[in-house]
Amino acid sequence: xxxxxxxxxxxxxxxxxxxxxxxxxxxxxxxxxxxxxxxxxxxxxxxxxxxxxxxxxxxxxxxxxxxxxxxxxxxxxxxxxxxxxxxxxxxxxxxxxxxxxxxxxxxxxxxxxxxxxxxxxxxxxxxxxxxxxxxxxxxxxxxxxxxxxxxxxxxxxxxxxxxxxxxxxxx
Numbered sequence: 001x002x003x004x005x006x007x008x009x010x011x012x013x014x015x016x017x018x019x020x021x022x023x024x025x026x027x028x029x030x031x032x033x034x035x036x037x038x039x040x041x042x043x044x045x046x047x048x049x050x051x052x053x054x055x056x057x058x059x060x061x062x063x064x065x066x067x068x069x070x071x072x073x074x075x076x077x078x079x080x081x082x083x084x085x086x087x088x089x090x091x092x093x094x095x096x097x098x099x100x101x102x103x104x105x106x107x108x109x110x111x112x113x114x115x116x117x118x119x120x121x122x123x124x125x126x127x128x129x130x131x132x133x134x135x136x137x138x139x140x141x142x143x144x145x146x147x148x149x150x151x152x153x154x155x156x157x158x159x160x161x162x163x164x165x166x167x168x169x170x171x
Contacts, residue, residue: 007063009092015052017076018135021045023060024069024168025124036126038168040071042137060087067093071168075135080164106163111156127167129155138163 013019023041043058060068067088074081085094106129129138140153157163 005063006059006061007068007087007090008057008059009087009090010055010057012050013054013056013074017074019056019072019074020130020135020137021058021073022071022128024071027124039124039126040128040168041124042128043070063087071166073130073135073164075130075132075164080132106157106165107161108157109159111159125153127165129157129163129165132162132164 011019021043023043025039025041027035027037027039043060045056045058048055048057067086070085070087070092072083072085074083083094085092125140130136131138138155138157140155142151142153144150145152
């Protein structure tokens, strides 16, 4: 029987706010020359409605002793609030040291595909595209690029719709 050790923490979203949290993972040194230095992993959560609010409990499967770096996005009507934090032990600490975020709003009047993503050997990527209305991630279609011998992905984007795209980079 496998034993999974993990941590969890909860936040409460007020009415009209939808929060999603990503963990930033550092790519192993032996892969950093070919793959992104950092990748993103969206945390799983459960929801519980409490009056006009929603209490979300997030799960980190493999906590690391020095702390798991988190990116917290709170989507509201026509705005996104970005915070970064660290899960250390049983608490989430909001960091005072800024993380270099690169983000864009993507909009097109035609259906389009958004750039190729390069994946690490464990199928993680450094870029994520989110539908700000639902806070759901746009799932890329994976394919194997025979020229570069890499697994890549593309996202199909709907016309007349805005998307929030972000990437974690080395500062």
